[in-house]
Amino acid sequence: MSGATGATSTVAPRSSVPAAAPELPATKPVRGRGIGRFLLTVILPPVIVFILAMGVWCVFTYVVLKPSRRFLLPPPQEVLTQGLLKWTSLHPMLTALALTAKAASLGFLIAVVLGSLLATLMCQARWLERSLFPYAVILQTIPILALVPLIGFTLGFDFRSRILICVMISIFPIITTVLFGMQSVDRGLHDLFTLQRVSRWTRLRKLMIPAALPSFFIGLRTSAGLSVIGAIVGDFYFLQGQPGIGALINSYSSQLQSDQLFAAVILCSLLGVVAFTVVGLLSRRVIGKWHESAMDHSRS
Amino acid sequence: MTTDTLAADARIDEKLGAVAFSGVSKRFPDGTLALADVDLDVRAGELVSIVGPSGCGKSTLLRLASGLSSCTGGSIDVEANNVGFVFQDATLLPWRTVRRNVELLMELAGVPSSERRRRGQEAIDTVGLGGTDGKFPRALSGGMKMRVSLARCLTMAPEVFLFDEPFGALDEITRQRMNEEVLRLFQEREFCGLFVTHSVSEAVFMSTRVVVMSGRPGRIVADIPIPFGQPRPPELRYTQEFAAVAGKVSAALREGHR
Numbered sequence: 001m002s003g004a005t006g007a008t009s010t011v012a013p014r015s016s017v018p019a020a021a022p023e024l025p026a027t028k029p030v031r032g033r034g035i036g037r038f039l040l041t042v043i044l045p046p047v048i049v050f051i052l053a054m055g056v057w058c059v060f061t062y063v064v065l066k067p068s069r070r071f072l073l074p075p076p077q078e079v080l081t082q083g084l085l086k087w088t089s090l091h092p093m094l095t096a097l098a099l100t101a102k103a104a105s106l107g108f109l110i111a112v113v114l115g116s117l118l119a120t121l122m123c124q125a126r127w128l129e130r131s132l133f134p135y136a137v138i139l140q141t142i143p144i145l146a147l148v149p150l151i152g153f154t155l156g157f158d159f160r161s162r163i164l165i166c167v168m169i170s171i172f173p174i175i176t177t178v179l180f181g182m183q184s185v186d187r188g189l190h191d192l193f194t195l196q197r198v199s200r201w202t203r204l205r206k207l208m209i210p211a212a213l214p215s216f217f218i219g220l221r222t223s224a225g226l227s228v229i230g231a232i233v234g235d236f237y238f239l240q241g242q243p244g245i246g247a248l249i250n251s252y253s254s255q256l257q258s259d260q261l262f263a264a265v266i267l268c269s270l271l272g273v274v275a276f277t278v279v280g281l282l283s284r285r286v287i288g289k290w291h292e293s294a295m296d297h298s299r300s
Numbered sequence: 301m302t303t304d305t306l307a308a309d310a311r312i313d314e315k316l317g318a319v320a321f322s323g324v325s326k327r328f329p330d331g332t333l334a335l336a337d338v339d340l341d342v343r344a345g346e347l348v349s350i351v352g353p354s355g356c357g358k359s360t361l362l363r364l365a366s367g368l369s370s371c372t373g374g375s376i377d378v379e380a381n382n383v384g385f386v387f388q389d390a391t392l393l394p395w396r397t398v399r400r401n402v403e404l405l406m407e408l409a410g411v412p413s414s415e416r417r418r419r420g421q422e423a424i425d426t427v428g429l430g431g432t433d434g435k436f437p438r439a440l441s442g443g444m445k446m447r448v449s450l451a452r453c454l455t456m457a458p459e460v461f462l463f464d465e466p467f468g469a470l471d472e473i474t475r476q477r478m479n480e481e482v483l484r485l486f487q488e489r490e491f492c493g494l495f496v497t498h499s500v501s502e503a504v505f506m507s508t509r510v511v512v513m514s515g516r517p518g519r520i521v522a523d524i525p526i527p528f529g530q531p532r533p534p535e536l537r538y539t540q541e542f543a544a545v546a547g548k549v550s551a552a553l554r555e556g557h558r
Binding site for chain 1: 366367368383385387388389391393394395404405407408409436437438
Protein backbone atom coordinates (compact mmCIF):
# COMPACT_ATOMS: atom_id res chain seq x y z
CA MET A 1 0.00 0.00 0.00
CA SER A 2 2.82 2.40 0.78
CA GLY A 3 4.20 1.82 -2.70
CA ALA A 4 0.89 2.92 -4.15
CA THR A 5 1.01 6.17 -2.23
CA GLY A 6 4.40 7.03 -3.63
CA ALA A 7 3.36 6.41 -7.21
CA THR A 8 0.04 8.22 -7.19
CA SER A 9 1.24 11.29 -5.35
CA THR A 10 3.45 12.17 -8.30
CA VAL A 11 0.43 12.64 -10.57
CA ALA A 12 -0.25 16.26 -11.22
CA PRO A 13 -4.00 16.79 -11.21
CA ARG A 14 -4.02 19.00 -14.33
CA SER A 15 -1.81 17.38 -16.90
CA SER A 16 -1.95 13.64 -16.97
CA VAL A 17 0.36 13.17 -19.94
CA PRO A 18 3.36 12.02 -17.89
CA ALA A 19 1.07 9.78 -15.88
CA ALA A 20 -0.24 8.14 -19.02
CA ALA A 21 3.14 7.34 -20.47
CA PRO A 22 4.07 4.38 -18.21
CA GLU A 23 0.79 2.69 -19.07
CA LEU A 24 1.99 1.99 -22.60
CA PRO A 25 2.71 -1.70 -23.06
CA ALA A 26 6.40 -2.42 -23.30
CA THR A 27 7.45 -2.91 -26.90
CA LYS A 28 9.11 -6.20 -27.68
CA PRO A 29 12.72 -6.06 -28.73
CA VAL A 30 12.96 -6.01 -32.52
CA ARG A 31 14.39 -9.26 -33.84
CA GLY A 32 16.80 -9.42 -36.77
CA ARG A 33 15.17 -9.92 -40.16
CA GLY A 34 18.13 -10.92 -42.31
CA ILE A 35 17.76 -12.74 -45.59
CA GLY A 36 19.47 -15.77 -44.05
CA ARG A 37 16.87 -15.90 -41.32
CA PHE A 38 14.12 -15.67 -43.93
CA LEU A 39 15.58 -18.60 -45.89
CA LEU A 40 15.94 -20.66 -42.73
CA THR A 41 12.48 -20.07 -41.26
CA VAL A 42 10.23 -19.48 -44.27
CA ILE A 43 11.75 -21.29 -47.24
CA LEU A 44 13.55 -24.25 -45.71
CA PRO A 45 10.70 -26.05 -43.86
CA PRO A 46 8.39 -26.46 -46.87
CA VAL A 47 11.38 -27.41 -49.06
CA ILE A 48 12.24 -30.23 -46.66
CA VAL A 49 8.65 -31.43 -46.73
CA PHE A 50 8.71 -31.27 -50.54
CA ILE A 51 11.84 -33.42 -50.72
CA LEU A 52 10.34 -35.93 -48.32
CA ALA A 53 7.13 -36.12 -50.35
CA MET A 54 9.09 -36.70 -53.57
CA GLY A 55 10.98 -39.43 -51.74
CA VAL A 56 7.77 -41.16 -50.72
CA TRP A 57 6.49 -40.81 -54.29
CA CYS A 58 9.64 -42.48 -55.70
CA VAL A 59 9.53 -45.23 -53.10
CA PHE A 60 5.91 -45.90 -54.05
CA THR A 61 6.70 -45.95 -57.78
CA TYR A 62 9.88 -48.03 -57.67
CA VAL A 63 9.38 -50.24 -54.60
CA VAL A 64 5.66 -50.69 -53.97
CA LEU A 65 4.39 -50.89 -57.55
CA LYS A 66 5.42 -53.85 -59.67
CA PRO A 67 7.16 -52.76 -62.92
CA SER A 68 4.11 -53.91 -64.88
CA ARG A 69 1.93 -51.48 -62.97
CA ARG A 70 4.38 -48.64 -62.83
CA PHE A 71 2.39 -46.72 -65.43
CA LEU A 72 -0.22 -46.01 -62.72
CA LEU A 73 2.14 -43.66 -60.93
CA PRO A 74 5.09 -42.56 -63.04
CA PRO A 75 8.05 -41.13 -61.09
CA PRO A 76 8.12 -37.35 -60.53
CA GLN A 77 10.81 -36.65 -63.12
CA GLU A 78 8.70 -38.28 -65.84
CA VAL A 79 5.65 -36.23 -64.89
CA LEU A 80 7.89 -33.21 -65.18
CA THR A 81 9.49 -34.07 -68.55
CA GLN A 82 6.53 -35.75 -70.22
CA GLY A 83 3.75 -33.65 -68.76
CA LEU A 84 4.88 -30.21 -67.73
CA LEU A 85 7.94 -29.50 -69.88
CA LYS A 86 6.57 -30.80 -73.17
CA TRP A 87 4.77 -28.00 -74.99
CA THR A 88 2.46 -30.31 -76.93
CA SER A 89 1.00 -31.66 -73.71
CA LEU A 90 1.35 -28.48 -71.65
CA HIS A 91 -0.35 -26.17 -74.14
CA PRO A 92 -3.83 -27.76 -74.09
CA MET A 93 -3.58 -28.07 -70.34
CA LEU A 94 -2.85 -24.36 -69.92
CA THR A 95 -5.70 -23.40 -72.25
CA ALA A 96 -8.07 -25.62 -70.29
CA LEU A 97 -6.69 -24.35 -66.99
CA ALA A 98 -7.36 -20.75 -68.03
CA LEU A 99 -10.97 -21.61 -68.73
CA THR A 100 -11.31 -23.41 -65.40
CA ALA A 101 -9.70 -20.48 -63.62
CA LYS A 102 -12.25 -18.21 -65.29
CA ALA A 103 -15.13 -20.37 -64.12
CA ALA A 104 -13.61 -20.61 -60.65
CA SER A 105 -13.13 -16.87 -60.25
CA LEU A 106 -16.56 -16.02 -61.63
CA GLY A 107 -18.17 -18.63 -59.39
CA PHE A 108 -16.13 -17.42 -56.43
CA LEU A 109 -17.18 -13.81 -56.99
CA ILE A 110 -20.84 -14.76 -57.23
CA ALA A 111 -20.54 -16.94 -54.12
CA VAL A 112 -18.90 -14.12 -52.16
CA VAL A 113 -21.47 -11.51 -53.12
CA LEU A 114 -24.48 -13.81 -52.79
CA GLY A 115 -23.21 -15.50 -49.63
CA SER A 116 -22.48 -12.20 -47.90
CA LEU A 117 -25.87 -10.82 -48.87
CA LEU A 118 -27.66 -13.92 -47.61
CA ALA A 119 -25.74 -13.91 -44.33
CA THR A 120 -26.41 -10.19 -43.82
CA LEU A 121 -30.07 -10.82 -44.44
CA MET A 122 -30.11 -13.74 -42.00
CA CYS A 123 -28.60 -11.73 -39.18
CA GLN A 124 -31.25 -9.03 -39.52
CA ALA A 125 -33.87 -11.22 -37.90
CA ARG A 126 -33.97 -14.53 -36.10
CA TRP A 127 -36.90 -15.76 -38.18
CA LEU A 128 -35.03 -15.07 -41.40
CA GLU A 129 -32.06 -17.03 -40.15
CA ARG A 130 -34.29 -19.88 -39.02
CA SER A 131 -36.03 -20.05 -42.36
CA LEU A 132 -32.97 -19.72 -44.60
CA PHE A 133 -30.06 -21.38 -42.81
CA PRO A 134 -31.31 -24.99 -43.10
CA TYR A 135 -31.27 -24.61 -46.87
CA ALA A 136 -27.71 -23.37 -46.80
CA VAL A 137 -26.82 -26.57 -44.95
CA ILE A 138 -28.76 -28.69 -47.42
CA LEU A 139 -26.99 -26.97 -50.30
CA GLN A 140 -23.73 -27.97 -48.67
CA THR A 141 -24.66 -31.61 -48.15
CA ILE A 142 -26.62 -32.36 -51.30
CA PRO A 143 -24.84 -34.68 -53.75
CA ILE A 144 -24.08 -32.47 -56.74
CA LEU A 145 -24.09 -35.58 -58.92
CA ALA A 146 -27.83 -35.91 -58.40
CA LEU A 147 -28.42 -32.42 -59.67
CA VAL A 148 -26.33 -32.73 -62.81
CA PRO A 149 -29.20 -33.63 -65.15
CA LEU A 150 -31.46 -31.00 -63.59
CA ILE A 151 -28.89 -28.24 -63.95
CA GLY A 152 -27.92 -29.45 -67.41
CA PHE A 153 -31.47 -29.31 -68.74
CA THR A 154 -32.07 -25.90 -67.22
CA LEU A 155 -28.84 -24.08 -67.96
CA GLY A 156 -27.29 -26.29 -70.65
CA PHE A 157 -24.27 -28.56 -70.37
CA ASP A 158 -21.73 -25.82 -70.85
CA PHE A 159 -19.86 -23.01 -69.12
CA ARG A 160 -22.82 -21.53 -67.24
CA SER A 161 -23.50 -24.79 -65.47
CA ARG A 162 -19.86 -25.09 -64.47
CA ILE A 163 -20.14 -21.72 -62.80
CA LEU A 164 -23.29 -22.74 -60.99
CA ILE A 165 -21.62 -25.87 -59.58
CA CYS A 166 -18.73 -23.71 -58.48
CA VAL A 167 -21.06 -21.30 -56.66
CA MET A 168 -22.94 -24.15 -55.00
CA ILE A 169 -19.76 -25.69 -53.67
CA SER A 170 -18.06 -22.50 -52.48
CA ILE A 171 -20.91 -20.44 -51.02
CA PHE A 172 -21.39 -22.22 -47.70
CA PRO A 173 -18.21 -21.08 -45.92
CA ILE A 174 -19.02 -17.47 -46.85
CA ILE A 175 -22.51 -17.69 -45.39
CA THR A 176 -21.40 -19.31 -42.13
CA THR A 177 -18.38 -17.11 -41.48
CA VAL A 178 -20.14 -13.84 -42.27
CA LEU A 179 -23.10 -14.87 -40.14
CA PHE A 180 -20.79 -15.90 -37.32
CA GLY A 181 -18.81 -12.66 -37.56
CA MET A 182 -21.88 -10.46 -37.51
CA GLN A 183 -23.51 -12.33 -34.68
CA SER A 184 -20.47 -12.29 -32.44
CA VAL A 185 -20.29 -8.51 -32.19
CA ASP A 186 -19.76 -7.55 -28.56
CA ARG A 187 -22.96 -6.59 -26.76
CA GLY A 188 -21.35 -3.49 -25.30
CA LEU A 189 -20.62 -2.23 -28.80
CA HIS A 190 -24.25 -2.78 -29.74
CA ASP A 191 -25.31 -0.81 -26.66
CA LEU A 192 -22.98 2.00 -27.66
CA PHE A 193 -24.68 2.24 -31.04
CA THR A 194 -28.15 1.84 -29.54
CA LEU A 195 -27.54 4.80 -27.24
CA GLN A 196 -26.88 6.96 -30.30
CA ARG A 197 -30.18 5.81 -31.81
CA VAL A 198 -28.53 4.79 -35.05
CA SER A 199 -30.42 3.31 -37.97
CA ARG A 200 -30.21 -0.36 -38.85
CA TRP A 201 -28.18 0.57 -41.89
CA THR A 202 -25.64 2.64 -39.93
CA ARG A 203 -25.26 -0.17 -37.40
CA LEU A 204 -24.64 -2.59 -40.24
CA ARG A 205 -22.18 -0.36 -42.04
CA LYS A 206 -20.17 0.99 -39.12
CA LEU A 207 -20.35 -1.93 -36.70
CA MET A 208 -21.39 -5.29 -38.05
CA ILE A 209 -19.69 -5.35 -41.43
CA PRO A 210 -16.26 -4.28 -40.18
CA ALA A 211 -16.61 -6.60 -37.18
CA ALA A 212 -17.34 -9.52 -39.50
CA LEU A 213 -14.30 -8.91 -41.72
CA PRO A 214 -11.80 -11.17 -39.91
CA SER A 215 -14.07 -14.18 -40.01
CA PHE A 216 -15.22 -13.26 -43.53
CA PHE A 217 -11.62 -13.56 -44.69
CA ILE A 218 -11.33 -17.00 -43.12
CA GLY A 219 -14.42 -18.02 -45.08
CA LEU A 220 -12.95 -16.42 -48.16
CA ARG A 221 -9.84 -18.58 -47.95
CA THR A 222 -11.78 -21.80 -47.63
CA SER A 223 -14.16 -20.71 -50.31
CA ALA A 224 -11.35 -19.75 -52.72
CA GLY A 225 -9.99 -23.29 -52.54
CA LEU A 226 -13.44 -24.80 -52.87
CA SER A 227 -14.26 -22.67 -55.90
CA VAL A 228 -11.31 -24.22 -57.74
CA ILE A 229 -12.56 -27.67 -56.80
CA GLY A 230 -16.06 -26.66 -57.83
CA ALA A 231 -14.88 -25.49 -61.24
CA ILE A 232 -13.02 -28.76 -61.83
CA VAL A 233 -16.02 -30.81 -60.77
CA GLY A 234 -18.09 -28.68 -63.14
CA ASP A 235 -15.63 -29.47 -65.95
CA PHE A 236 -16.15 -33.16 -65.28
CA TYR A 237 -19.89 -33.12 -65.75
CA PHE A 238 -20.57 -30.32 -68.18
CA LEU A 239 -18.45 -31.20 -71.14
CA GLN A 240 -19.99 -29.07 -73.87
CA GLY A 241 -17.97 -26.20 -75.27
CA GLN A 242 -14.28 -25.62 -74.60
CA PRO A 243 -12.92 -28.28 -72.20
CA GLY A 244 -11.73 -27.18 -68.78
CA ILE A 245 -8.86 -28.86 -66.97
CA GLY A 246 -11.31 -31.21 -65.24
CA ALA A 247 -12.41 -32.56 -68.61
CA LEU A 248 -8.76 -33.16 -69.55
CA ILE A 249 -8.14 -34.98 -66.28
CA ASN A 250 -11.16 -37.09 -67.04
CA SER A 251 -9.89 -38.08 -70.46
CA TYR A 252 -6.25 -38.57 -69.32
CA SER A 253 -7.41 -40.91 -66.61
CA SER A 254 -9.63 -42.93 -68.92
CA GLN A 255 -6.77 -43.23 -71.43
CA LEU A 256 -4.24 -44.08 -68.69
CA GLN A 257 -2.02 -41.14 -69.64
CA SER A 258 -0.56 -40.93 -66.17
CA ASP A 259 2.20 -38.43 -66.93
CA GLN A 260 -0.28 -35.91 -68.24
CA LEU A 261 -2.80 -36.82 -65.55
CA PHE A 262 -0.44 -35.96 -62.73
CA ALA A 263 0.84 -32.89 -64.50
CA ALA A 264 -2.75 -31.65 -64.78
CA VAL A 265 -3.39 -32.43 -61.12
CA ILE A 266 -0.31 -30.42 -60.17
CA LEU A 267 -1.51 -27.49 -62.29
CA CYS A 268 -4.92 -27.64 -60.59
CA SER A 269 -3.40 -27.53 -57.14
CA LEU A 270 -1.21 -24.63 -58.22
CA LEU A 271 -4.37 -22.77 -59.22
CA GLY A 272 -5.76 -23.46 -55.75
CA VAL A 273 -2.56 -22.20 -54.14
CA VAL A 274 -2.71 -19.01 -56.20
CA ALA A 275 -6.34 -18.41 -55.17
CA PHE A 276 -5.48 -19.02 -51.52
CA THR A 277 -2.47 -16.69 -51.64
CA VAL A 278 -4.34 -13.87 -53.34
CA VAL A 279 -7.02 -13.99 -50.65
CA GLY A 280 -4.36 -14.10 -47.94
CA LEU A 281 -2.67 -10.98 -49.32
CA LEU A 282 -5.99 -9.22 -49.64
CA SER A 283 -6.88 -10.05 -46.05
CA ARG A 284 -3.55 -8.76 -44.78
CA ARG A 285 -4.09 -5.56 -46.71
CA VAL A 286 -7.61 -4.96 -45.44
CA ILE A 287 -7.49 -6.04 -41.79
CA GLY A 288 -3.78 -6.56 -41.16
CA LYS A 289 -3.39 -3.32 -39.25
CA TRP A 290 -5.86 -4.14 -36.55
CA HIS A 291 -6.53 -7.85 -36.45
CA GLU A 292 -4.18 -10.52 -35.13
CA SER A 293 -5.18 -13.16 -37.66
CA ALA A 294 -3.88 -11.15 -40.61
CA MET A 295 -0.88 -9.58 -39.01
CA ASP A 296 2.65 -9.98 -40.26
CA HIS A 297 4.03 -11.74 -37.21
CA SER A 298 7.61 -11.77 -38.37
CA ARG A 299 7.61 -8.03 -37.75
CA SER A 300 5.99 -7.83 -34.36
CA MET B 301 -30.87 16.67 -28.73
CA THR B 302 -28.56 19.59 -29.39
CA THR B 303 -24.97 18.66 -29.84
CA ASP B 304 -23.89 22.27 -30.01
CA THR B 305 -23.46 22.68 -26.30
CA LEU B 306 -19.81 21.97 -26.04
CA ALA B 307 -17.40 20.55 -23.55
CA ALA B 308 -16.08 23.82 -22.20
CA ASP B 309 -19.42 25.57 -22.28
CA ALA B 310 -21.22 22.85 -20.38
CA ARG B 311 -20.66 24.70 -17.14
CA ILE B 312 -22.36 27.84 -18.42
CA ASP B 313 -25.43 25.82 -19.28
CA GLU B 314 -26.84 26.46 -15.83
CA LYS B 315 -26.86 23.17 -13.98
CA LEU B 316 -28.63 21.17 -16.59
CA GLY B 317 -28.28 17.52 -15.78
CA ALA B 318 -30.30 15.54 -13.30
CA VAL B 319 -31.54 12.00 -12.87
CA ALA B 320 -34.51 11.16 -10.68
CA PHE B 321 -35.71 7.64 -9.98
CA SER B 322 -39.04 7.49 -8.20
CA GLY B 323 -40.40 4.16 -7.04
CA VAL B 324 -38.56 2.37 -9.80
CA SER B 325 -38.77 -1.38 -10.06
CA LYS B 326 -37.60 -3.72 -12.73
CA ARG B 327 -38.72 -7.25 -13.38
CA PHE B 328 -36.85 -9.17 -16.06
CA PRO B 329 -38.83 -11.18 -18.61
CA ASP B 330 -37.81 -14.38 -16.81
CA GLY B 331 -39.63 -13.16 -13.71
CA THR B 332 -36.75 -12.18 -11.44
CA LEU B 333 -37.24 -8.92 -9.63
CA ALA B 334 -34.00 -6.97 -10.07
CA LEU B 335 -34.96 -3.67 -8.52
CA ALA B 336 -37.68 -2.92 -6.00
CA ASP B 337 -38.98 0.56 -5.28
CA VAL B 338 -35.85 2.59 -5.84
CA ASP B 339 -35.96 6.31 -5.04
CA LEU B 340 -32.88 8.27 -5.96
CA ASP B 341 -32.28 11.88 -6.88
CA VAL B 342 -29.00 12.99 -8.42
CA ARG B 343 -28.46 16.56 -9.54
CA ALA B 344 -25.77 18.45 -11.37
CA GLY B 345 -22.66 18.86 -9.23
CA GLU B 346 -23.26 15.51 -7.58
CA LEU B 347 -21.23 12.40 -8.22
CA VAL B 348 -23.08 9.54 -6.61
CA SER B 349 -21.52 6.12 -6.28
CA ILE B 350 -23.69 3.06 -6.10
CA VAL B 351 -22.22 0.10 -4.26
CA GLY B 352 -23.77 -3.25 -3.55
CA PRO B 353 -23.25 -7.00 -3.92
CA SER B 354 -23.01 -8.51 -7.40
CA GLY B 355 -26.37 -8.94 -9.05
CA CYS B 356 -28.08 -6.28 -6.92
CA GLY B 357 -29.17 -4.34 -9.98
CA LYS B 358 -26.57 -1.55 -9.89
CA SER B 359 -25.88 -1.81 -13.59
CA THR B 360 -29.58 -2.24 -14.31
CA LEU B 361 -30.15 1.13 -12.69
CA LEU B 362 -27.76 2.73 -15.18
CA ARG B 363 -29.25 0.89 -18.13
CA LEU B 364 -32.64 2.25 -17.10
CA ALA B 365 -31.31 5.80 -16.76
CA SER B 366 -29.69 5.64 -20.20
CA GLY B 367 -32.77 4.23 -21.87
CA LEU B 368 -31.07 1.00 -22.89
CA SER B 369 -33.79 -0.77 -20.98
CA SER B 370 -37.08 0.35 -19.48
CA CYS B 371 -38.49 0.00 -15.99
CA THR B 372 -41.52 -2.10 -15.18
CA GLY B 373 -42.67 0.16 -12.34
CA GLY B 374 -42.23 3.76 -11.22
CA SER B 375 -40.71 6.47 -13.34
CA ILE B 376 -37.34 7.86 -14.30
CA ASP B 377 -36.76 11.46 -15.18
CA VAL B 378 -33.55 12.42 -16.95
CA GLU B 379 -32.83 16.07 -17.60
CA ALA B 380 -30.00 16.31 -20.09
CA ASN B 381 -29.27 17.04 -23.70
CA ASN B 382 -26.76 14.26 -23.70
CA VAL B 383 -26.19 11.25 -21.52
CA GLY B 384 -22.69 9.77 -21.47
CA PHE B 385 -22.27 6.08 -20.73
CA VAL B 386 -18.90 4.65 -19.79
CA PHE B 387 -19.14 0.90 -20.04
CA GLN B 388 -17.44 -1.81 -18.05
CA ASP B 389 -15.23 -2.56 -21.04
CA ALA B 390 -13.72 0.17 -23.12
CA THR B 391 -15.98 -0.91 -26.05
CA LEU B 392 -13.63 0.44 -28.69
CA LEU B 393 -13.93 -0.49 -32.34
CA PRO B 394 -10.72 -2.46 -33.00
CA TRP B 395 -10.60 -1.38 -36.65
CA ARG B 396 -10.51 2.30 -35.79
CA THR B 397 -7.55 4.29 -34.56
CA VAL B 398 -7.71 6.11 -31.24
CA ARG B 399 -8.69 9.33 -32.98
CA ARG B 400 -11.45 7.75 -35.01
CA ASN B 401 -12.75 5.91 -31.95
CA VAL B 402 -12.92 9.17 -30.05
CA GLU B 403 -14.79 10.74 -32.95
CA LEU B 404 -17.28 7.87 -33.26
CA LEU B 405 -20.21 9.24 -31.26
CA MET B 406 -19.98 12.61 -33.00
CA GLU B 407 -19.87 10.82 -36.33
CA LEU B 408 -23.02 8.89 -35.47
CA ALA B 409 -24.67 12.11 -34.33
CA GLY B 410 -23.85 13.78 -37.64
CA VAL B 411 -21.35 16.36 -36.40
CA PRO B 412 -19.45 17.85 -39.38
CA SER B 413 -15.91 16.55 -39.78
CA SER B 414 -13.94 19.74 -39.00
CA GLU B 415 -15.85 20.14 -35.78
CA ARG B 416 -15.35 16.44 -35.02
CA ARG B 417 -11.64 16.90 -35.43
CA ARG B 418 -11.53 19.87 -33.07
CA ARG B 419 -13.67 18.39 -30.33
CA GLY B 420 -11.94 15.03 -30.68
CA GLN B 421 -8.53 16.62 -30.25
CA GLU B 422 -9.77 18.54 -27.24
CA ALA B 423 -11.03 15.35 -25.60
CA ILE B 424 -7.84 13.47 -26.44
CA ASP B 425 -5.78 16.20 -24.79
CA THR B 426 -8.08 16.34 -21.79
CA VAL B 427 -7.58 12.69 -20.88
CA GLY B 428 -3.88 12.74 -21.66
CA LEU B 429 -3.90 10.61 -24.79
CA GLY B 430 -1.87 13.01 -26.92
CA GLY B 431 0.49 11.18 -29.28
CA THR B 432 -1.52 7.97 -29.44
CA ASP B 433 -4.05 9.26 -32.01
CA GLY B 434 -2.94 6.95 -34.78
CA LYS B 435 -2.68 3.77 -32.70
CA PHE B 436 -5.11 0.90 -32.88
CA PRO B 437 -6.78 -0.29 -29.66
CA ARG B 438 -4.85 -3.56 -29.59
CA ALA B 439 -1.65 -1.60 -29.02
CA LEU B 440 -3.04 0.09 -25.91
CA SER B 441 -3.01 -1.01 -22.28
CA GLY B 442 -6.25 -1.41 -20.33
CA GLY B 443 -5.87 2.00 -18.73
CA MET B 444 -5.24 3.71 -22.04
CA LYS B 445 -8.29 2.04 -23.56
CA MET B 446 -10.45 3.36 -20.74
CA ARG B 447 -9.03 6.82 -21.38
CA VAL B 448 -10.11 6.55 -25.01
CA SER B 449 -13.55 5.44 -23.89
CA LEU B 450 -13.74 8.40 -21.53
CA ALA B 451 -12.57 10.82 -24.21
CA ARG B 452 -15.19 9.46 -26.61
CA CYS B 453 -17.85 10.23 -24.03
CA LEU B 454 -16.49 13.73 -23.37
CA THR B 455 -16.82 14.75 -27.00
CA MET B 456 -20.59 14.81 -26.59
CA ALA B 457 -20.36 17.07 -23.53
CA PRO B 458 -22.94 15.06 -21.61
CA GLU B 459 -24.64 16.69 -18.64
CA VAL B 460 -25.30 13.28 -17.16
CA PHE B 461 -22.48 10.76 -16.88
CA LEU B 462 -23.17 7.11 -16.17
CA PHE B 463 -20.20 4.96 -15.20
CA ASP B 464 -20.80 1.21 -15.10
CA GLU B 465 -17.88 -0.20 -13.11
CA PRO B 466 -15.50 1.22 -15.67
CA PHE B 467 -12.23 0.57 -13.87
CA GLY B 468 -12.97 -2.84 -12.37
CA ALA B 469 -10.54 -4.64 -14.65
CA LEU B 470 -7.63 -2.27 -14.13
CA ASP B 471 -4.72 -2.74 -11.75
CA GLU B 472 -4.85 -0.77 -8.51
CA ILE B 473 -2.50 2.07 -9.48
CA THR B 474 -4.08 2.61 -12.88
CA ARG B 475 -7.47 2.51 -11.28
CA GLN B 476 -6.53 5.18 -8.75
CA ARG B 477 -5.17 7.37 -11.53
CA MET B 478 -8.38 7.00 -13.49
CA ASN B 479 -10.36 7.87 -10.36
CA GLU B 480 -8.37 11.07 -10.02
CA GLU B 481 -8.91 11.77 -13.70
CA VAL B 482 -12.69 11.44 -13.42
CA LEU B 483 -12.71 13.51 -10.27
CA ARG B 484 -10.77 16.27 -12.04
CA LEU B 485 -13.29 16.24 -14.90
CA PHE B 486 -16.10 16.35 -12.37
CA GLN B 487 -14.61 19.42 -10.66
CA GLU B 488 -14.22 21.15 -14.01
CA ARG B 489 -17.64 20.39 -15.41
CA GLU B 490 -19.84 19.73 -12.41
CA PHE B 491 -21.87 17.18 -14.31
CA CYS B 492 -24.43 14.91 -12.76
CA GLY B 493 -22.73 11.56 -12.29
CA LEU B 494 -23.73 8.04 -11.30
CA PHE B 495 -20.83 5.72 -10.66
CA VAL B 496 -21.40 2.01 -10.18
CA THR B 497 -18.58 0.16 -8.46
CA HIS B 498 -17.99 -2.55 -5.94
CA SER B 499 -14.90 -1.00 -4.50
CA VAL B 500 -15.74 0.87 -1.31
CA SER B 501 -12.59 2.98 -1.39
CA GLU B 502 -13.21 3.98 -5.01
CA ALA B 503 -16.75 4.98 -4.08
CA VAL B 504 -15.73 7.06 -1.07
CA PHE B 505 -12.82 8.72 -2.85
CA MET B 506 -14.80 9.83 -5.86
CA SER B 507 -18.27 10.68 -4.70
CA THR B 508 -20.23 13.37 -3.03
CA ARG B 509 -22.64 10.66 -1.85
CA VAL B 510 -22.52 6.89 -1.67
CA VAL B 511 -25.68 4.89 -2.14
CA VAL B 512 -25.62 1.35 -0.74
CA MET B 513 -27.87 -1.30 -2.22
CA SER B 514 -29.00 -4.65 -0.86
CA GLY B 515 -28.88 -7.95 -2.69
CA ARG B 516 -31.61 -9.06 -5.09
CA PRO B 517 -34.11 -7.52 -5.35
CA GLY B 518 -32.00 -4.36 -5.24
CA ARG B 519 -33.16 -1.72 -2.78
CA ILE B 520 -31.40 1.32 -1.44
CA VAL B 521 -30.45 0.57 2.17
CA ALA B 522 -28.23 3.57 2.91
CA ASP B 523 -27.43 6.98 1.47
CA ILE B 524 -24.20 8.24 2.97
CA PRO B 525 -22.97 11.78 2.30
CA ILE B 526 -19.21 12.08 1.83
CA PRO B 527 -17.88 15.00 3.86
CA PHE B 528 -14.76 15.74 1.79
CA GLY B 529 -14.53 18.88 -0.33
CA GLN B 530 -12.82 19.37 -3.65
CA PRO B 531 -10.13 19.04 -4.84
CA ARG B 532 -9.23 15.74 -3.22
CA PRO B 533 -5.55 14.87 -3.11
CA PRO B 534 -4.64 11.22 -3.73
CA GLU B 535 -3.31 11.02 -0.16
CA LEU B 536 -6.83 11.49 1.12
CA ARG B 537 -7.21 7.73 0.77
CA TYR B 538 -4.77 7.15 3.61
CA THR B 539 -6.22 9.50 6.19
CA GLN B 540 -8.17 8.44 9.28
CA GLU B 541 -11.26 10.40 8.25
CA PHE B 542 -11.33 8.50 4.97
CA ALA B 543 -11.04 5.19 6.78
CA ALA B 544 -13.90 6.17 9.06
CA VAL B 545 -16.25 6.97 6.16
CA ALA B 546 -15.19 3.83 4.29
CA GLY B 547 -15.93 1.86 7.47
CA LYS B 548 -19.41 3.31 7.58
CA VAL B 549 -20.08 2.35 3.94
CA SER B 550 -18.72 -1.16 4.48
CA ALA B 551 -20.91 -1.60 7.54
CA ALA B 552 -24.01 -0.58 5.55
CA LEU B 553 -22.97 -2.91 2.77
CA ARG B 554 -22.66 -5.81 5.19
CA GLU B 555 -26.00 -4.92 6.71
CA GLY B 556 -27.69 -5.07 3.29
CA HIS B 557 -25.93 -8.30 2.38
CA ARG B 558 -27.86 -10.34 4.93
